[in-house]
Amino acid sequence: MFRRLSTSFSLYIISKPKSPFALQRNPIKSEKQYQRFDHSLSLTPTPLVFSSNIRMNHTQAAPVNKIELLRSLEASLGHAFDSNPVCPPPNPLIIVISGPSGVGKDTVIKKLRESRDSLHFVVTATSRPMRPGEVNGKDYFFVSKEEFLQMVDKNELLEYALVYGDYKGIPKTQIREYMAKGYDIVLRVDIQGARTLRRILGDSAVFVFLAAESEMALVERLVERKTENREELLVRIATAREEVQHVKNFDYVVVNAEGKLDSAVKLVESVIDAEKAKVRQRSAVI
Ligand SMILES: Nc1ncnc2c1ncn2[C@@H]1O[C@H](COP(=O)(O)OP(=O)(O)OP(=O)(O)O)[C@@H](O)[C@H]1O
Incomplete structure (x- = not known):
């Protein structure tokens, strides 16, 4: 009722x-x-x-x-509804990941590789000898010094540098080929390389600075990796001190803290997602 x-x-x-x-x-x-x-x-x-x-x-x-x-x-x-996408698909993105030696660039990239198959990780060409366990074409393209300098002469490299006595460079053809297929491109370079790439690519690429939570954490990581002797460690630590000053030239900073690798990887993924959702897209031409 x-x-x-x-x-x-x-x-x-x-x-x-x-x-x-x-x-x-x-x-x-x-x-x-x-x-x-x-x-x-x-x-x-x-x-x-x-x-x-x-x-x-x-x-x-x-x-x-x-x-x-x-x-x-x-x-x-008076008209049929349109099923085509309202917005055009985002442009292929170039993501430059850089940071001091030992900060975890390779480690973060390895994880990203597992979680995202829309990314192409550019394989760098190097004149340094292959280390045990490394695979040609996967870890690096291993070439002789002469072959490397020929690539430089033919303007085949987007950027190259002499790093701790060995040449390292980014082949252009690989980037073009994968961008044409719609992949986003990940470049892993040292701070010097990032500086050169910023000069070449300007704002058409996104630059991510990977940092440790403290100098102490970075040094401990380098020591525990056991791939450098005492003198090499001193050079890397001194260089890292200077390199932190360059963070201001990057678009994003991601802290890769001790035991927090997953958070760092997630943050890099968020950067990529945010960039893909931008109204004014970056547009890189190589
Ligand atoms: N978040 C983390 N927590 C603990 N250890 C880490 C973390 N990230 C990386 N590491 C370790 O730190 C060491 C250095 O990492 P990695 O080799 O990836 O650094 P890198 O920046 O690529 O160095 P380089 O530029 O010298 O090649 C490795 O032993 C790696 O396992």
């Missing part, structure tokens, strides 16, 4: 005549519905039987199915 009365009362409120509120809340009500409101002009509560008729009529007036409704909307608007 209580429910029946309250239903009737709420219908009475909604159908109260000349209520600007009622008109605003129902701006696209059909004429037929307004007629129904007019039908109940009296200020006395709407009889229960009548209110249930209103609901029945409302249900019957609804189109039979979604397809019919779509067709009727198209007919009313």
